[in-house]
Amino acid sequence: MNLTYLKTGQEAIIEDLDGDNFFISRLASFGLTVGAKLKMIQNHHKVPILVYIRDTRVAISKIYAKNIFVREVAGE
Amino acid sequence: MIEIGITGQPNTGKSTLFNHLTGLRQHVGNWPGKTVERKTGNVTINGERFLLIDLPGTYSLTARSPEEVIARDFIIKNKPSIVIVIVNAASLERSLYFLSEILHLPSKVIVALNMTDIASEKGLEIDLVELEKALNVKIVPMVASKGKGIKELKEAIIDMASISKEIYSPNLIPFDNMQRSVIKQLLKLVQYFEPYPKEWLVTKLIEGDHIITRFVKETSRSSWEEISEILEANSKMMLNIASKRYEWISKITKNVINRVKIDEETTLTEKRDKKYIPPIKGKIRLTLLFFGSLILAMIVSLPISMILYIVVITEIKIVILQAVEPQWLAHLLAHGVIGGVGAVLAFLPVYIAIVSVFGWLEDTGYMARAAYVADGMMSRIGLHGKSFLPVLLGFMCNAMATPGSRVIEDKRTRMATIFITPLVPCVATLSLTIIISMLFFGIVGAVIIVLVLFISLFFVLILTGKFLDKIYPSEPIGMILELPEYHKANFKTILSWTWNKTKFFLIRAGSLILILSIIIWTLAYLPNGDINSSYLATIGLFLEPFGELMGLDWKGIIALISAITSKEQALATMAIIYGADSEADLATVLSRAMSPAAGLAFIVTLFLFLPCVATIGIVYNESKSFKWTLLLVGWSTLIAFGSGIIVFQIARIFVGG
Numbered sequence: 001m002n003l004t005y006l007k008t009g010q011e012a013i014i015e016d017l018d019g020d021n022f023f024i025s026r027l028a029s030f031g032l033t034v035g036a037k038l039k040m041i042q043n044h045h046k047v048p049i050l051v052y053i054r055d056t057r058v059a060i061s062k063i064y065a066k067n068i069f070v071r072e073v074a075g076e
Numbered sequence: 077m078i079e080i081g082i083t084g085q086p087n088t089g090k091s092t093l094f095n096h097l098t099g100l101r102q103h104v105g106n107w108p109g110k111t112v113e114r115k116t117g118n119v120t121i122n123g124e125r126f127l128l129i130d131l132p133g134t135y136s137l138t139a140r141s142p143e144e145v146i147a148r149d150f151i152i153k154n155k156p157s158i159v160i161v162i163v164n165a166a167s168l169e170r171s172l173y174f175l176s177e178i179l180h181l182p183s184k185v186i187v188a189l190n191m192t193d194i195a196s197e198k199g200l201e202i203d204l205v206e207l208e209k210a211l212n213v214k215i216v217p218m219v220a221s222k223g224k225g226i227k228e229l230k231e232a233i234i235d236m237a238s239i240s241k242e243i244y245s246p247n248l249i250p251f252d253n254m255q256r257s258v259i260k261q262l263l264k265l266v267q268y269f270e271p272y273p274k275e276w277l278v279t280k281l282i283e284g285d286h287i288i289t290r291f292v293k294e295t296s297r298s299s300w301e302e303i304s305e306i307l308e309a310n311s312k313m314m315l316n317i318a319s320k321r322y323e324w325i326s327k328i329t330k331n332v333i334n335r336v337k338i339d340e341e342t343t344l345t346e347k348r349d350k351k352y353i354p355p356i357k358g359k360i361r362l363t364l365l366f367f368g369s370l371i372l373a374m375i376v377s378l379p380i381s382m383i384l385y386i387v388v389i390t391e392i393k394i395v396i397l398q399a400v401e402p403q404w405l406a407h408l409l410a411h412g413v414i415g416g417v418g419a420v421l422a423f424l425p426v427y428i429a430i431v432s433v434f435g436w437l438e439d440t441g442y443m444a445r446a447a448y449v450a451d452g453m454m455s456r457i458g459l460h461g462k463s464f465l466p467v468l469l470g471f472m473c474n475a476m477a478t479p480g481s482r483v484i485e486d487k488r489t490r491m492a493t494i495f496i497t498p499l500v501p502c503v504a505t506l507s508l509t510i511i512i513s514m515l516f517f518g519i520v521g522a523v524i525i526v527l528v529l530f531i532s533l534f535f536v537l538i539l540t541g542k543f544l545d546k547i548y549p550s551e552p553i554g555m556i557l558e559l560p561e562y563h564k565a566n567f568k569t570i571l572s573w574t575w576n577k578t579k580f581f582l583i584r585a586g587s588l589i590l591i592l593s594i595i596i597w598t599l600a601y602l603p604n605g606d607i608n609s610s611y612l613a614t615i616g617l618f619l620e621p622f623g624e625l626m627g628l629d630w631k632g633i634i635a636l637i638s639a640i641t642s643k644e645q646a647l648a649t650m651a652i653i654y655g656a657d658s659e660a661d662l663a664t665v666l667s668r669a670m671s672p673a674a675g676l677a678f679i680v681t682l683f684l685f686l687p688c689v690a691t692i693g694i695v696y697n698e699s700k701s702f703k704w705t706l707l708l709v710g711w712s713t714l715i716a717f718g719s720g721i722i723v724f725q726i727a728r729i730f731v732g733g
Binding site for chain 2: 041062
């Protein structure tokens with residue numbers, strides 16, 4: 001599923017990223033790479049999604065989050 | 077002198093560290109050919125002098141925004157002897173990713189491991205010895221905001237300066253066999269590398285870096301077809317390279333970080349974010365915080381400015397008029413110089429108050445939250461969250477805020493931000509609006525006017541967004557934004573921020589405004605010392621038919637038009653042309669010179685009109701488009717004068733023209 005479906009508080013692992021190399025390198029510089037674990041801090045329709053990844057909080061616009069595919073995993 | 081570059085991802089405390097190392101003895105200029113601010117400063121350690129160059133904070137070295145290009149071009153082309161890379165201990169993995177890119181470049185690297193206090197607050201214990209071993213570079217732990225580790229960093233600089241390049245050899249991220257072979261193929265095909273390091277250039281090529289791609293396309297023409305075929309066949313490789321880099325980094329961090337379980341709910345960031353990031357609560361808090369701090373800053377500083385302006389400046393004028401001979405010189409000094417530049421300087425307290433409030437908000441880490449909750453609002457005018465900061469800082473000074481748009485990666489949003497930022501009223505505009513409103517309509521009237529103006533500004537911005545959509549349509553564009561940890565604001569950082577911005581303000585008052593004031597005074601004085609038959613009157617009378625549409629006589633329209641040079645100039649001009657024939661204060665003179673309806677139109681136009689020529693220059697510099705700049709000037713003129721005329725025509729029915 002894409003990242004916009006992950007609910008607040010859920011954790012997931014990134015499985016695939018869709019986009020050109022430029023987009024992917026941009027995501028990488030924020031720590032978003034295949035295999036990375038993240039936690040949804042806030043997923044609200046009015047603001048960009050907010051995730052906790054590699055010890056930082058990163059806000060991502062929905063149109064980009066749709067290109068990030070994740071698999072939900074159980075939280076610690 | 078040995079050059080030291082200092083770099084790091086945003087929110088790693090780079091400016092704090094820079095300020096600590098250089099003190100306030102900084103030189104702020106621009107990067108050659110760019111308007112990106114270039115800060116340099118001298119540091120003397122054990123009698124040896126070093127030149128410290130502050131490189132723009134960037135997330136990676138891939139050319140996405142002008143800042144990133146500057147940072148990497150500087151390291152690649154100027155080859156500073158040492159580069160200090162600031163790494164955030166509280167988000168080590170991501171910081172190390174950036175570091176791993178820098179390590180491929182030719183300079184010797186010292187790692188400043190900053191924010192170790194926040195890291196331990198988050199329950200991260202870092203084993204420095206292991207980390208140093210894994211990377212094979214010098215690491216200095218520090219808490220720059222508290223001045224911890226500065227001494228050790230200075231020692232590291234001295235040590236590193238004496239080490240020859242041959243001995244320095246950091247551990248680089250290894251590539252796997254697949255990547256190796258692609259890189260090898262590309263290394264053979266690319267014909268020209270200078271000035272870029274070979275392997276670095278090839279990986280950037282794989283990453284799809286625009287500038288590097290163009291560079292190779294132009295310099296390796298005969299093999300370009302083959303190169304692009306390889307790139308196409310391995311288009312998913314970037315995914316791979318990035319993941320592999322992080323895998324390597326994760327291996328290191330797993331070894332060096334000991335994660336102590338802490339109650340996350342109790343950290344400062346968690347507690348504050350509960351208040352500031354929920355969409356509705358966050359927006360309400362943002363609005364309160366913004367207007368609250370603006371009003372507070374104004375309440376504290378505006379009375380001081382008013383006293384300076386009305387009492388002190390007037391007194392100085394009187395003294396000069398009595399003491400200086402010949403009379404024309406006294407006149408020039410009193411009305412031209414003091415009236416012009418003095419008017420501007422009187423506003424210094426307001427300016428400093430607002431600049432420091434913004435500096436404080438910026439330094440606590442709050443601004444990113446503001447950008448986050450404002451994203452939806454901004455997208456309504458075709459911008460996004462990252463445009464929020466420049467637009468917000470526009471309320472301080474448009475000329476200084478507009479370059480803030482360069483952190484925006486996509487061109488459409490950057491151009492739109494450059495267009496919209498100058499339309500918000502700056503400190504000078506706001507102060508002037510309040511003062512003139514008070515002169516005409518008293519305090520209550522002024523409050524109502526400012527309130528209504530802010531609401532209409534909202535509509536003007538929406539209208540502008542619609543206009544930009546028409547002339548520069550685009551797909552919706554998103555953003556990726558880091559929300560850093562909150563931290564206690566650092567007094568020195570705020571002080572340095574305020575001082576740097578105030579310096580700009582003072583220089584402008586002492587140069588541009590001084591010259592223009594003298595020119596306007598001269599035009600108002602010549603040929604015979606009587607303003608009503610002066611050259612300025614001739615120009616004004618020519619414009620009067622236009623001014624009449626909004627109830628202004630020639631003096632009014634001249635004051636308004638001179639506002640394009642700068643908002644403070646309008647006040648200066650008014651002081652020159654209205655104050656030239658009497659010693660009466662501006663309030664009395666103004667109410668005699670303009671009807672209430674005309675006064676209202678004057679205020680509205682002043683509020684909506686572009687702030688100053690400096691801003692127009694900067695819009696050109698940032699957009700690199702003459703057309704875009706001209707379009708903005710035309711649009712602003714249309715909106716400001718159009719609104720002025722409409723307001724006058726409606727208001728005269730109620731309050732009389």
